[in-house]
Amino acid sequence: MSELVQFTKVDGIAVVTINNPPVNALSSAVSAGIATAVAQIENDPSIKGVVFIGAGRTFVAGADIKEFGELTSGKIICRESLKPLLMRIEDLRVPVVMAIHGTAFGGGLELAMAGHYRIALRDAQVGQPEVKLGIIPGAAGTQRLPRLAGVAKAVEMCAEGAPVKAEDALKSGILDRLVEGDLLQAAIVFAKEVAARPAPKTRERNDKLGRPEQTSPILAAARETARKKQRGLLAPLAAIDAIEAATRLPFEEGCQKEEELFTKCLFSDQSKALIHAFFGEREVAKIPDIPKETPIVPVTSVGIVGAGTMGGGIAMVFANAGIPVLLKETDQAPIDRGLANIQKNYANSVKRGRFTQQFVDERLKFIRPTLDYGDFSGVDMVIEAVFESMALKKEVFRELDRVCKQGAILATNTSSLDIDEIASATSRPKSVIGTHFFSPANVMRLLEIVRGAATGKEAIATCMQLSKKIGKVGVLVGNCMGFVGNRMFGPYRREAQFLVEEGATIEAVDKALYEFGMAMGPLATGDLAGLDVGWRIRKELRHLEKPGVRQAFIEDRLCELGRFGQKTGAGWYKYDENRKPSPDPEVAALIRRWTSEAGIPQRQISAEEIVERCIYTLVNEGARLLEEGIALRAVDIDIIYLNGYGFPAHRGGAMWYADSVGLRKVYERICDFQRRLGSWWEPAPLLQRLAEEGKTFAEFSSRQSVAA
Numbered sequence: 001m002s003e004l005v006q007f008t009k010v011d012g013i014a015v016v017t018i019n020n021p022p023v024n025a026l027s028s029a030v031s032a033g034i035a036t037a038v039a040q041i042e043n044d045p046s047i048k049g050v051v052f053i054g055a056g057r058t059f060v061a062g063a064d065i066k067e068f069g070e071l072t073s074g075k076i077i078c079r080e081s082l083k084p085l086l087m088r089i090e091d092l093r094v095p096v097v098m099a100i101h102g103t104a105f106g107g108g109l110e111l112a113m114a115g116h117y118r119i120a121l122r123d124a125q126v127g128q129p130e131v132k133l134g135i136i137p138g139a140a141g142t143q144r145l146p147r148l149a150g151v152a153k154a155v156e157m158c159a160e161g162a163p164v165k166a167e168d169a170l171k172s173g174i175l176d177r178l179v180e181g182d183l184l185q186a187a188i189v190f191a192k193e194v195a196a197r198p199a200p201k202t203r204e205r206n207d208k209l210g211r212p213e214q215t216s217p218i219l220a221a222a223r224e225t226a227r228k229k230q231r232g233l234l235a236p237l238a239a240i241d242a243i244e245a246a247t248r249l250p251f252e253e254g255c256q257k258e259e260e261l262f263t264k265c266l267f268s269d270q271s272k273a274l275i276h277a278f279f280g281e282r283e284v285a286k287i288p289d290i291p292k293e294t295p296i297v298p299v300t301s302v303g304i305v306g307a308g309t310m311g312g313g314i315a316m317v318f319a320n321a322g323i324p325v326l327l328k329e330t331d332q333a334p335i336d337r338g339l340a341n342i343q344k345n346y347a348n349s350v351k352r353g354r355f356t357q358q359f360v361d362e363r364l365k366f367i368r369p370t371l372d373y374g375d376f377s378g379v380d381m382v383i384e385a386v387f388e389s390m391a392l393k394k395e396v397f398r399e400l401d402r403v404c405k406q407g408a409i410l411a412t413n414t415s416s417l418d419i420d421e422i423a424s425a426t427s428r429p430k431s432v433i434g435t436h437f438f439s440p441a442n443v444m445r446l447l448e449i450v451r452g453a454a455t456g457k458e459a460i461a462t463c464m465q466l467s468k469k470i471g472k473v474g475v476l477v478g479n480c481m482g483f484v485g486n487r488m489f490g491p492y493r494r495e496a497q498f499l500v501e502e503g504a505t506i507e508a509v510d511k512a513l514y515e516f517g518m519a520m521g522p523l524a525t526g527d528l529a530g531l532d533v534g535w536r537i538r539k540e541l542r543h544l545e546k547p548g549v550r551q552a553f554i555e556d557r558l559c560e561l562g563r564f565g566q567k568t569g570a571g572w573y574k575y576d577e578n579r580k581p582s583p584d585p586e587v588a589a590l591i592r593r594w595t596s597e598a599g600i601p602q603r604q605i606s607a608e609e610i611v612e613r614c615i616y617t618l619v620n621e622g623a624r625l626l627e628e629g630i631a632l633r634a635v636d637i638d639i640i641y642l643n644g645y646g647f648p649a650h651r652g653g654a655m656w657y658a659d660s661v662g663l664r665k666v667y668e669r670i671c672d673f674q675r676r677l678g679s680w681w682e683p684a685p686l687l688q689r690l691a692e693e694g695k696t697f698a699e700f701s702s703r704q705s706v707a708a
């Protein structure tokens with residue numbers, strides 16, 4: 001018997017234990033092990049029932065995603081289909097009980113549905129999350145799930161991919177019983193209980209499939225939702241098509257349809273990009289020079305300086321994770337305002353159904369206001385979230401150095417200032433680190449963790465681990481103006497302005513990038529964030545501008561007119577009282593006047609040029625960050641862009657996208673822009689080198705990781 005799948009017998013019940021840590025992924029080897037166990041059961045007449053269970057922390061979290069990558073990249077040429085094996089399990093003459101704890105996801109749920117009964121611990125979850133990887137269930141999940149849970153539930157699960165809690169799965173008919181305590185014992189008892197009954201085969205249960213007149217409106221509504229909410233994605237629609245097949249065709253034919261759709265999705269660029277993002281999110285947690293064993297500071301309490309938008313949002317993040325927070329302000333009035341904002345944000349979450357009132361009441365107890373730095377003497381970590389002023393930040397850090405215990409992490413939420421200079425205000429720069437949250441902090445998943453020259457490994461390891469605990473994706477970056485995300489975002493937004501200066505309409509620029517898949521166009525994003533933020537920084541840094549290099553000017557002029565974006569009801573667009581944007585003819589007229597005064601020739605600009613100029617400028621700056629070592633690997637940049645800047649997940653991030661277009665082509669376009677537009681389009685040396693060598697950013701990064 002394979003080490004990955006163990007077989008034992010307890011009182012006539014066969015127990016098949018899948019043991020492929022950490023998540024019992026159904027690799028080809030695990031499938032082979034299960035096949036051996038099934039053969040043993042088929043040939044042993046003394047067996048009265050069967051239990052399948054997962055060893056360790058979970059049942060089966062799905063097929064082995066790494067094997068998909070190997071398949072689509074041609075490393076392996078075929079992969080044994082799981083379907084026939086699941087049919088053999090379903091056809092066993094004795095009842096098969098699937099005992100679920102942790103997660104039964106993807107192929108794991110498909111395996112479970114091939115059993116005759118499913119029992120689970122109360123905190124277990126089931127789901128078909130394949131769509132998040134750009135694929136659909138490929139082992140008859142789209143055919144068995146509607147037979148157990150009905151078409152509406154199956155469509156929701158397969159098209160949206162969200163996990164379903166055990167309680168809900170019981171109600172929907174996916175599970176037969178919830179149990180407490182020893183799962184294996186409970187499963188054996190259950191198997192004995194049902195041993196004498198005929199085993200119900202899921203594939204033969206047709207009562208929940210409904211008639212076409214019942215299911216058609218469900219499927220149509222699901223397609224409409226998918227087109228709106230998962231814009232541009234192929235897999236959700238494919239999943240719905242496969243479930244439709246379950247309602248119209250016999251099981252075998254439905255399976256064939258599923259197979260066709262699964263294969264089409266698996267070999268799509270979207271699936272490759274989404275699988276890259278899945279592994280990327282885990283890879284960024286691995287820092288070459290910071291081994292897993294690096295000691296960390298257990299963070300059981302946090303101090304936050306500043307109860308403004310960012311400080312308040314960060315306080316909610318920690319409260320949500322059950323970590324007590326001391327929120328500091330200088331006076332009672334700002335602390336009251338900060339707390340009122342937190343309450344308002346929580347109330348909105350309750351209104352939208354994200355949290356229950358009870359959860360919110362509990363969370364609020366974790367946030368305690370203070371006006372006194374002295375209260376920070378016992379906290380394990382402080383995050384400074386005051387106004388972006390170096391002088392002010394240094395003053396805060398001097399205070400923190402005075403009051404905080406040795407070993408406490410001293411973090412700054414600066415989005416652009418020099419971490420080393422901030423650290424210089426303390427006597428312990430190795431404890432100083434950047435934790436750059438994105439606004440709104442309680443919603444956005446990205447956390448840039450900024451390493452200063454003296455930042456200690458312990459502080460880095462602590463923040464990386466903490467990011468997961470507080471539900472963020474932590475990405476380690478180096479210390480430079482704007483770090484990774486904002487340093488790339490500056491040229492991207494500047495290019496969008498140049499396009500408007502050259503004749504593209506505001507709406508055309510935003511539409512082209514929205515249709516590329518960005519969550520929002522770059523100009524609308526500026527309005528949301530507040531145009532005045534960049535304006536103030538530009539004014540401060542004007543002395544650093546290189547003479548003769550073109551500077552964008554429209555945003556500055558809009559700010560001079562008091563058009564700061566959504567918050568003033570007007571920016572690039574005008575906004576109604578519900579912040580709904582509409583094009584503003586006044587701005588269009590102003591832009592025509594300003595560009596004519598500046599003597600900028602006007603021309604028609606295609607959507608293709610808009611996308612290329614904006615996206616390739618991200619790529620070019622990304623290449624510089626990679627070469628300078630500010631970003632560790634190309635994938636780090638991708639994860640930053642996917643989680644903090646609304647880059648479309650199905651394009652894998654800016655650097656993955658460039659690799660998929662081909663660096664030669666990207667480089668040539670950039671050279672062309674340099675010739676036609678000006679010196680700011682000078683290609684990054686790394687991009688040039690890789691393009692000439694026929695290599696990718698991913699290949700460059702894997703060399704870097706090995707070297708580190």
Ligand code: 3H9
Nearest residue numbers: 023025061062063064065066105106107129137138139282
């Ligand atoms: C599928 O099933 C298709 C089917 O229809 C069949 C078609 C024929 N494969 O996330 P974590 C690794 S598609 C390979 O940090 P957590 C992961 O990379 C699949 N590896 O833990 C990481 O490795 P490392 C459908 C996997 O506790 C380690 O395990 N299933 C897989 O925070 C720990 O992962 C899914 O999409 C996998 N399937 O979260 C579920 N899963 O340590 C995907 C994980 O080297 N998985 N790894 O970095 C998850 O959602 C989360 O991993 C899970 C655990 C919630 C299970």
